[in-house]
Amino acid sequence: MPETREITLGEAVREALVEEMRRDSRVFICGEDIAEAGTVFKVLGGLVDEFGPERVLDTPISEAGFTGMAVGAAMTGMRPVVDIMFGDFSTLVMDQMVNQAAKVHYMSGGRWKVPMVMRATLGATRRSGAQHSQSLHAWFCHVPGLKVVLPATPYDAKGLMKTAIRDDNPVVFFEDKMMYRLKGPVPAEEYTIPFGVADVKREGTDVTIVATSSMVQVALGAAKLLEADGISAEVIDPRTLWPLDEKTLVESAKKTSRVIVVDEGYGRYGATAEIASAITEGAFFDLEAPVKRIGAMHVPIPFSPPLEDATVPNEQAVVAAAKALLG
Amino acid sequence: MAIAVDRLQTAPEAEIDQWLRMYRRMLMIRLFEEQVNDLYTRALMPGLAHLYIGEEAVAVGVCEALRSDDYITSTHRGHGHCLAKGARLDRMFAELLGKEAGYCKGKGGSMHIADPDTGNLGANAIVGGSAGIATGAALTAKRMKTGRVAVCFFGDGAMGQGLLYEVMNMASLWKLPVIYVCENNLYGEYTSNVETLAGDMLTRAAGFAIRGESVDGQDVRKVHAAATQIVERVRAGAGPAFLVCNTYRFMGHHVGDVNREYYRSKQEEQLWKTERDPIKLLGDWLGAQNLTDRARLEQLRIEVKSEVEQAVQFALAAPYPGPDKVDQDVYA
Ligand SMILES: Cc1ncc(C[n+]2csc(CCOP(=O)(O)OP(=O)(O)O)c2C)c(N)n1
Ligand SMILES: [Mg+2]
Numbered sequence: 220m221p222e223t224r225e226i227t228l229g230e231a232v233r234e235a236l237v238e239e240m241r242r243d244s245r246v247f248i249c250g251e252d253i254a255e256a257g258t259v260f261k262v263l264g265g266l267v268d269e270f271g272p273e274r275v276l277d278t279p280i281s282e283a284g285f286t287g288m289a290v291g292a293a294m295t296g297m298r299p300v301v302d303i304m305f306g307d308f309s310t311l312v313m314d315q316m317v318n319q320a321a322k323v324h325y326m327s328g329g330r331w332k333v334p335m336v337m338r339a340t341l342g343a344t345r346r347s348g349a350q351h352s353q354s355l356h357a358w359f360c361h362v363p364g365l366k367v368v369l370p371a372t373p374y375d376a377k378g379l380m381k382t383a384i385r386d387d388n389p390v391v392f393f394e395d396k397m398m399y400r401l402k403g404p405v406p407a408e409e410y411t412i413p414f415g416v417a418d419v420k421r422e423g424t425d426v427t428i429v430a431t432s433s434m435v436q437v438a439l440g441a442a443k444l445l446e447a448d449g450i451s452a453e454v455i456d457p458r459t460l461w462p463l464d465e466k467t468l469v470e471s472a473k474k475t476s477r478v479i480v481v482d483e484g485y486g487r488y489g490a491t492a493e494i495a496s497a498i499t500e501g502a503f504f505d506l507e508a509p510v511k512r513i514g515a516m517h518v519p520i521p522f523s524p525p526l527e528d529a530t531v532p533n534e535q536a537v538v539a540a541a542k543a544l545l546g
Numbered sequence: 547m548a549i550a551v552d553r554l555q556t557a558p559e560a561e562i563d564q565w566l567r568m569y570r571r572m573l574m575i576r577l578f579e580e581q582v583n584d585l586y587t588r589a590l591m592p593g594l595a596h597l598y599i600g601e602e603a604v605a606v607g608v609c610e611a612l613r614s615d616d617y618i619t620s621t622h623r624g625h626g627h628c629l630a631k632g633a634r635l636d637r638m639f640a641e642l643l644g645k646e647a648g649y650c651k652g653k654g655g656s657m658h659i660a661d662p663d664t665g666n667l668g669a670n671a672i673v674g675g676s677a678g679i680a681t682g683a684a685l686t687a688k689r690m691k692t693g694r695v696a697v698c699f700f701g702d703g704a705m706g707q708g709l710l711y712e713v714m715n716m717a718s719l720w721k722l723p724v725i726y727v728c729e730n731n732l733y734g735e736y737t738s739n740v741e742t743l744a745g746d747m748l749t750r751a752a753g754f755a756i757r758g759e760s761v762d763g764q765d766v767r768k769v770h771a772a773a774t775q776i777v778e779r780v781r782a783g784a785g786p787a788f789l790v791c792n793t794y795r796f797m798g799h800h801v802g803d804v805n806r807e808y809y810r811s812k813q814e815e816q817l818w819k820t821e822r823d824p825i826k827l828l829g830d831w832l833g834a835q836n837l838t839d840r841a842r843l844e845q846l847r848i849e850v851k852s853e854v855e856q857a858v859q860f861a862l863a864a865p866y867p868g869p870d871k872v873d874q875d876v877y878a
Contacts, residue, residue: 247689273689279719284712287678288685291696294667295617295686314709318672319679327660327668328651329875363876387878 222407229262229399231373232338235380236263236300238409240270243298246384249276249285250302250338259304260340260399282311286337290320290389293335298384306339306393307353320389321364336383340396341369342433342483343520343531352520352527354433354483357490359391360460366390366414367460371435373403375458378412385411395433395483415462419471423453426477426541429468429494430456434481434532441537450541460490468494469501476507477544481532486514511540562837565828568610568766570846572602572825575626577847577854578635579797582625582642582656586801590862592644595656598626600796603824604729605630607769608697608789611777617665617683617696619676622657623729623795624669627699632664635854639861646867647860653867653875665694674700674707677726681713684724684786695723695780703734705743705750714786718754721785725776726751728790729763735799736809751788763791764822767831794818 226234240246247270248263254277257264267275278285282303289299303312320333341354359367366388370376376394383390420435421442430438435456442452453471457464472478478498480491491512498510516530579599585591598605601623609618609630620627628638633649641648642656649661660668667683670676680698687694704710705728717724728747732739751758761772769791776787796819798806832838 279712279715281712281716283709284678284681284716287675287709288682288713288716289678291619291667291679291682291684292686292689293682294679295683296690297682297686299682314672314675315678319670319675323660323668324878325875326650326654326658327662328649328653329878330650330662331660331668332878334878366877 223404224407225402226373226405227399228370228373228376228394228401228403229260231377231405232380232394233262233264233266234405235377235384237266237269239381239384240274245296245298246300247274247276247297248300248302249278249289251278251280251304253277253302258302260396262399282308283315286312286315287319289335290315290323290333293333294323294331298334300336300338300384303337303339305351306341306355307350309339309355309358312337316359316365316389316391317362321362324388325364332387333389334387335389337389337391339391339393341393342395342397343515343527344397346522346524346527348522349519354515356391356393356460357484357488360490360493364389366462368392368414368458369432369460370394370458371398371430371432371456373401373405375412375418375456377405378410379414379458381411382414386414393432398433398436401436412458414459415464417455417457417464417467419453419467420456421452421454423451423475425451425475426479426544427453427455427471427475428537428541429478429480430454431460431482431490433483437532437534438481438537440534441541444534444538445541450545452541457494463494463497465497465501468498472498472502473505476505478506478510479513479537479540479544480510481513481537483515483531485517486512487517489514508544511544513537513540557835557837564610565767565832566838566846568606568770569825569828569832569843570850571606571630572766572828573847573850574635574854575602575605575629576825577850578625578629578638581854581858583797583801585858591642593655594800594802595625595642596623596800597795597797598623600818600823601729601731601763601793602626603766603769604727604763604791604793605699607766608727608773610770611773612697613694615665616694617667617680617687619667619680619696619698620659620669621676621700622669622671622673623701624657624659628659628661628664628666628669631666633659633661633666635857636860639858640864643861643864644866645861645864646871647864651867651871651875674704674710676700677704677707677710677713681717681722681724684717684722685720687723688720693781695725695777697725697727699727699729701734702728702730702732702739702743704728705747711750711754714751714754714756717786718756721783723780723783724786725780726786726788728788729793730790731793731795733795733799733810736803736806738809747790748788756786756788758788758790760790760792763793764824764827766824766828794822
C-alpha cells in the first residue's frame with residue numbers, strides 16, 4: 220500500500236515546489252517576503268534554508284518588475300515561479316502577463332517559450348477589504364497563451380503545481396487564501412495531475428454542481444445538505460479553467476440534466492458564464508432547465524463581516540438553487 | 547595596389563575592418579528602411595512601420611560591442627536593432643510582409659521580430675515593455691554563469707514607464723549584467739520630450755547607483771567606444787549600466803507621419819539630416835583619415851543595395867502562411 224498522509228493545502232503547494240526545485244536546478248521562486256518570512260501566508264517557510272536566497276528570491280515591492288524579469292528568465296532557460304501575494308495585485312502585472320508572457324511564443328512564431336508560473340491568491344471572507352479579497356482568475360482565462368489553474372484540495376494543489384512548473388507555457392495558479400489550512404490526503408510518492416482533466420469530487424444523479432477553488436468545499440457541503448433531502452448532487456471541479464475539460468462537464472450535465480455553476484469570481488462575464496455556456500452548447504437538449512450560475516455579488520468586497528459574507532456564495536445559496544432547479 | 551594599401555593604412559587593419567563593417571551595417575539598415583518606406587508608399591506592405599533612419603549608429607555601435615550570444619530586447623522602432631544583431635534581410639522583409647518565411651512566420655510583424663539564433667528576445671510594441679524581459683535574461687546569465695550580457699534598447703518615451711525603474715532597482719541590487727540603452731531622439735510620437743521629461747535622465751539611473759553616461763548617438767565610433775567599455779565592465783560583474791545615446795529620427799514617427807511641422811520644424815530636421823547623418827559622418831571621417839576612399843564606400847553601397855533588392859524580391863514572392871497556421875504556436 221502506498222503511503223498517504225494528511226497535509227494542508229499550503230503544505231502541499233510547498234512540497235510541490237520543494238520537489239521540483241530539487242529535481243530541476245532551473246526552478247526558482249521570487250516574490251515579496253518569501254524567503255525568511257516564507258510568504259505572508261507562511262506557505263514557503265524553510266524553503267530558503269534548503270535552496271538559499273538566490274533560488275528563493277526576496278524582491279522589492281515591484282510586481283510588474285519581477286514578473287517581467289520572470290518572463291525574460293523563463294525565455295532564456297530558467298523556470299521561474301512568481302509569487303503574487305494577493306491576486307488583487309494582478310492589476311499590476313497585467314501587461315507582463317497579458318502582453319508579454321502570453322504572446323511571446325505566438326508572436327515569435329513559436330521560437331521563444333515562456334515556462335513560468337505565476338502563483339496568486341484569491342478569495343474573500345478574510346476581512347481584508349476590497350483590495351485584498353477579490354477572485355480575479357477569469358481575467359487570465361480570457362487571454363490566449365495562458366493556462367489557469369485553481370486547485371481545491373491538497374492533493375490537487377500538489378499535483379497541479381508540479382505540472383505547472385513542468386509546463387512550457389505561462390501558467391497562472393490561484394490558491395484560495397482561506398483554504399491554506401484545509402487538510403486532505405496526499406500520497407507520499409511522487410505524482411502529477413494533467414491539466415484539462417476535471418475531477419468528480421462526488422458522484423450524484425439529480426443535479427450537477429460545477430465548482431471551482433474555494434467553492435468546491437461549499438458545493439460538497441451543499442451536496443450533503445441536499446442528500447438529507449433525498450437529492451443526489453454530483454460535484455465536479457474542473458481544476459483548470461484553461462484548458463477546460465468541457466467533455467466531463469457536458470457528460471455530467473447530460474446525466475443529471477440540471478446544472479449549477481459556482482465560482483467565487485464575479486458572475487458577470489466570469490468563469491461561471493463561460494462554463495454555463497459550454498454546458499449549454501454541449502448538452503442543450505438534455506437540460507431540464509437553464510444552467511444556474513452563482514458567483515460573487517457584483518460589488519467591491521466590503522469590510523464589515525456580515526456584509527462581506529453576503530457577497531460570497533454559500534451552501535444555503537447552492538441548496539436553494541438546486542431545489543429551485545428540481546422544482 | 548601595394549602603394550594604395552600603404553597610403554590607406556594609418557590604423558590597425560582590424561580596426562579599419564571594424565569601421566567598414568559598421569559602415570556597411572548602418573548602410574544596410576538605411577537601405578532596408580528606405581525600401582520599407584517604399585513598400586509602404588506603394589501599398590505593398592500591410593500595417594505600419596517605425597523607421598530607424600537617422601539612428602543607425604546607436605544599434606550598430608552597441609551591437610558591434612556584443613557577442614553573438616548576448617541578448618537584446620528591442621522596440622517598436624526595432625528593425626535597426628535586429629539587423630545590427632545579425633538578422634538577415636530576406637527574413638526581415640518577409641516578416642514585415644507577413645510571410646511564412648519571416649522570422650516569426652509572419653505572426654509578429656514589424657514590431658515583434660524575435661530570433662533566438664541572434665539572441666534577439668524580441669521587439670516590443672509596449673513602450674518600455676521589454677525592460678523586465680531584458681533584466682530577466684541578465685538574471686539567467688548571472689545564475690547560469692554564461693558570461694552573457696543583455697542590452698535593453700528603448701526610446702526616451704520609455705523613461706516615463708515605471709517598469710523601467712522597478713527593474714533598474716533590482717538589476718542594481720543584484721548586480722545583473724544588463725545595459726539599458728536609451729535612444730534619446732527628442733520625441734515620443736508627436737510630442738517633444740521637453741514636455742514629458744523632468745530633471746536629468748542620467749540622474750535617474752544614478753539614483754539606483756547605476757553608472758550612466760551619454761554619448762553622441764550620431765557618431766558610431768563614439769557609441770561603439772562607450773559600449774565596448776560598458777560591456778566589458780558589465781560582463782566582468784560590475785552590475786548594470788545606463789547609456790543615453792543622443793540621436794534623431796530623420797523620418798516621421800511611422801511611415802504615415804508625413805506632415806509633422808506641428809511638432810517639429812523642417813529646419814530642425816534639415817539640420818540633423820545634413821550635419822548629423824551617422825553614415826555620412828563615418829564616411830567623411832574615414833575619408834579624411836585616408837582610411838578608405840569614396841570608391842570603396844560607393845562599392846559597398848552598390849553591394850548592399852543589391853542585397854536589399856534581392857531580399858525584398860524574395861519576400862514579395864514568398865508565400866503567406868496557410869490559414870491552418872493561425873491557431874498554431876499559441877501554446878508550446
Ligand atoms: C505602453 C504604451 N503606451 C503608448 C504607446 C503608443 N506609442 C507607440 S510609440 C510611442 C512613442 C514612443 O516614444 P519613444 O519611446 O521615445 O520611442 P521613439 O518612437 O521615439 O523611438 C507611443 C506613445 C505604446 N505603444 N505603448
Ligand atoms: Mg523618442
